[in-house]
Amino acid sequence: MIEFKLPSLGAEMDEGTLVEWKIKPGDTVHKGDVVAVVDTSKSAIDVEIWQDGMVLELLLELHQTVPVGTVIARLLEPGETPEHADAEKRRIAEAAAAKPPAAPAPSAPTPTKVVPATGSEGRRRVSPAARVHAQTLGIDLARVTGTGPQGAVTIEDVERAAAQKPSADDRALAMRTAIGAAMARSKREIPHYYLATDIPLERATRWLAKRNQGRAVTERALMAAVFLKSVALALRKFPELNGYYRDGGFVAGSGTHLGVAISLRQGGLIAPAIRDVGSLSLDELMKRLTDLVARARALTLKSSEMTDATITVTNLGDQGVEVVHGVIYPPQVALVGFGKMSVRPWVRDGNVMAEPVVTASLSADHRASDGHRGALFLNELNRLLQEPEPLDEAPK
Amino acid sequence: MTITYREAMREALHDALARDPRVFLMGEDIGKYGGSYAVSKGFLDEFGPDRIRDTPLSELAFVGAGIGAALGGMRPIVEIMTVNFSLLALDQIVNTAALYSHMSGGQFHVPLVIRMATGAGRQLAAQHSHSLENWYAHVPGLTVVAPATVDDARGMLGPALANPDPVVIFEHAMLYNAEGELTDAWRSADLSSARVLRPGTDVTLIAWGGTVWKALEAAKSLAGAGIEAEVIDLRVLRPLDDATVMDSVRRTHRAIVVDEGWRSGSLAAEIMARIMEQALYDLDAPVARVCSEEVPIPYAKHMEEAALPQTSKIVAAARQMLGKAEASA
Numbered sequence: 001m002i003e004f005k006l007p008s009l010g011a012e013m014d015e016g017t018l019v020e021w022k023i024k025p026g027d028t029v030h031k032g033d034v035v036a037v038v039d040t041s042k043s044a045i046d047v048e049i050w051q052d053g054m055v056l057e058l059l060l061e062l063h064q065t066v067p068v069g070t071v072i073a074r075l076l077e078p079g080e081t082p083e084h085a086d087a088e089k090r091r092i093a094e095a096a097a098a099k100p101p102a103a104p105a106p107s108a109p110t111p112t113k114v115v116p117a118t119g120s121e122g123r124r125r126v127s128p129a130a131r132v133h134a135q136t137l138g139i140d141l142a143r144v145t146g147t148g149p150q151g152a153v154t155i156e157d158v159e160r161a162a163a164q165k166p167s168a169d170d171r172a173l174a175m176r177t178a179i180g181a182a183m184a185r186s187k188r189e190i191p192h193y194y195l196a197t198d199i200p201l202e203r204a205t206r207w208l209a210k211r212n213q214g215r216a217v218t219e220r221a222l223m224a225a226v227f228l229k230s231v232a233l234a235l236r237k238f239p240e241l242n243g244y245y246r247d248g249g250f251v252a253g254s255g256t257h258l259g260v261a262i263s264l265r266q267g268g269l270i271a272p273a274i275r276d277v278g279s280l281s282l283d284e285l286m287k288r289l290t291d292l293v294a295r296a297r298a299l300t301l302k303s304s305e306m307t308d309a310t311i312t313v314t315n316l317g318d319q320g321v322e323v324v325h326g327v328i329y330p331p332q333v334a335l336v337g338f339g340k341m342s343v344r345p346w347v348r349d350g351n352v353m354a355e356p357v358v359t360a361s362l363s364a365d366h367r368a369s370d371g372h373r374g375a376l377f378l379n380e381l382n383r384l385l386q387e388p389e390p391l392d393e394a395p396k
Numbered sequence: 397m398t399i400t401y402r403e404a405m406r407e408a409l410h411d412a413l414a415r416d417p418r419v420f421l422m423g424e425d426i427g428k429y430g431g432s433y434a435v436s437k438g439f440l441d442e443f444g445p446d447r448i449r450d451t452p453l454s455e456l457a458f459v460g461a462g463i464g465a466a467l468g469g470m471r472p473i474v475e476i477m478t479v480n481f482s483l484l485a486l487d488q489i490v491n492t493a494a495l496y497s498h499m500s501g502g503q504f505h506v507p508l509v510i511r512m513a514t515g516a517g518r519q520l521a522a523q524h525s526h527s528l529e530n531w532y533a534h535v536p537g538l539t540v541v542a543p544a545t546v547d548d549a550r551g552m553l554g555p556a557l558a559n560p561d562p563v564v565i566f567e568h569a570m571l572y573n574a575e576g577e578l579t580d581a582w583r584s585a586d587l588s589s590a591r592v593l594r595p596g597t598d599v600t601l602i603a604w605g606g607t608v609w610k611a612l613e614a615a616k617s618l619a620g621a622g623i624e625a626e627v628i629d630l631r632v633l634r635p636l637d638d639a640t641v642m643d644s645v646r647r648t649h650r651a652i653v654v655d656e657g658w659r660s661g662s663l664a665a666e667i668m669a670r671i672m673e674q675a676l677y678d679l680d681a682p683v684a685r686v687c688s689e690e691v692p693i694p695y696a697k698h699m700e701e702a703a704l705p706q707t708s709k710i711v712a713a714a715r716q717m718l719g720k721a722e723a724s725a
């Protein structure tokens with residue numbers, strides 16, 4: 001049985017009022033169909049359904065207002081019979097009846113008819129430890145089946161869900177949603193400031209070419225790794241750019257864990273972390289970077305890699321853009337962007353030279369740092385790239 | 397060496413009497429009769445009537461006399477037949493013994509040890525069978541212990557006598573005939589820590605006194621169903637050893653408290669509250685308890701058994717908590 005819940009239709013929307021049903025019991029619906037019109041605080045919105053099915057019952061009456069997440073209709077899945085659905089409904093009702101006579105549910109603005117049977121106010125039964133575990137693993141509890149007492153979600157259930165690989169479609173959708181939520185939060189909460197500077201790479205390019213000379217392809221380092229290393233070293237002097245903004249204050253990161261933005265072939269993007277980049281030799285860093293990109297594309301990242309980053313570095317040079325105006329990944333407080341490395345006219349010692357140049361940019365959280373410090377950070381980055389030799393080694 | 401709980405307690409008392417001339421016993425029927433549970437049998441002949449004192453049937457009087465003796469420099473060990481009767485002495489224990497150190501700013505201490513039997517299971521009916529440990533565990537100024545093993549029966553009396561303030565020792569009436577291996581561990585018995593008697597990974601069973609053995613038996617039975625229960629013998633009911641309990645619960649993520657007291661206002665309730673306060677986010681299921689039914693403990697054997705926490709009830713609670721409840725018949 002499909003329990004169709006009132007979806008969130010915007011960051012600010014937490015309840016909706018039914019204006020019109022576009023379906024009635026017995027109707028067959030397809031993914032993408034508009035099933036209802038719901039009025040929110042901003043405007044009336046067409047609500048679409050994302051599953052195929054046959055409408056069994058409508059649980060919301062006209063002009064009724066309910067919170068987001070309330071079950072507003074039940075549908076049969078393709079191939080399911082009403083008997084199936086009845087049995088399941090009975091099971092849910094019995095599970096609810098088997099509950100100890102708890103205190104009456106706190107009065108909610110929801111009419112009793114639409115309160116899901118799984119718990120008061122539609123809050124699912126999830127053990128506190130399972131809730132923490134799901135958060136750590138980044139598991140959406142809505143996708144976890146509970147097998148504990150009274151159908152509660154337990155740690156084991158979360159682990160089982162974590163082990164299951166969702167289908168590519170689900171994943172793409174979930175990722176789009178997650179990116180959207182994070183970026184919306186970023187733009188809503190973080191007062192960004194943006195700085196950019198051109199960095200000549202004549203010396204760094206030559207040094208790197210020489211260093212790579214005679215090495216097998218797999219042993220060579222890329223400029224991307226040099227960038228990462230120099231960002232990590234520069235951050236040591238600017239700790240206010242490396243860490244998190246949490247609970248109204250800045251918390252410095254425990255190390256320079258650089259989130260590396262990696263675009264995925266099937267769409268979407270992730271920014272898993274390489275830990276303690278500042279303390280790695282260039283060879284080691286290159287090895288980790290290669291490994292990380294491969295595993296990110298194979299979707300075999302570890303959960304810690306998804307949560308450890310203290311700053312994000314994004315490199316969009318391959319796509320040919322010159323400047324990145326990055327959106328900070330909350331709760332981080334800064335993002336460093338690198339554009340295309342291209343040969344441009346560059347004035348050196350009074351002469352116009354053709355030199356490789358990259359535009360490095362910084363997006364930073366004004367709650368944690370100011371533009372003055374941000375500018376000094378980019379200068380430090382520039383300085384490090386003008387004398388690249390020390391970037392090779394793991395610093396003491 | 398295998399000995400009974402009674403023998404362990406008896407050895408402890410004998411040792412204390414032999415070592416320290418300030419120690420003496422006082423209580424109803426402890427002399428000529430040898431104690432209602434025969435713990436002090438023969439002591440009268442050996443130590444004489446000055447040190448093994450039969451008292452009139454007034455708990456109020458002889459506990460009060462014990463407090464006076466303790467204040468006067470003696471180390472009295474007062475025996476009360478059952479916790480039910482101790483209510484007659486509650487004023488002396490709660491309003492006097494427990495308070496003196498506090499009210500005198502530490503000038504006066506009452507180094508009194510009170511032993512009493514507690515619990516049901518011997519068909520002694522309601523006036524001899526209750527478990528009111530929680531009443532005493534509620535009171536600041538008292539140290540309250542419940543030895544469940546022969547090691548603790550042998551070992552806890554020493555530190556209790558050494559304690560400058562009153563200590564109440566609860567001896568579960570069903571344990572006197574229980575046999576156990578006396579190990580050297582008795583020499584290091586303290587009045588502050590709980591002990592993990594059986595390690596496990598899936599659920600923590602917290603028990604004390606008489607329910608410890610039921611919890612251990614339940615753990616054995618649960619192991620057959622693939623559930624590894626950890627059993628904690630609480631040992632000390634005041635002050636509670638939160639650290640041992642929380643450490644266990646954080647590992648097993650589940651807890652069941654087994655308390656022979658009545659559920660409402662029980663010590664089990666206090667332990668559950670502490671788990672909520674300190675380990676909520678480590679819990680994978682609501683904390684449960686297995687307590688006595690809220691009736692005066694019945695006389696009839698089958699009804700008495702039905703009223704008490706039993707191994708089968710502990711097993712059922714654990715299975716339900718783990719989502720492995722047996723289908724009801």
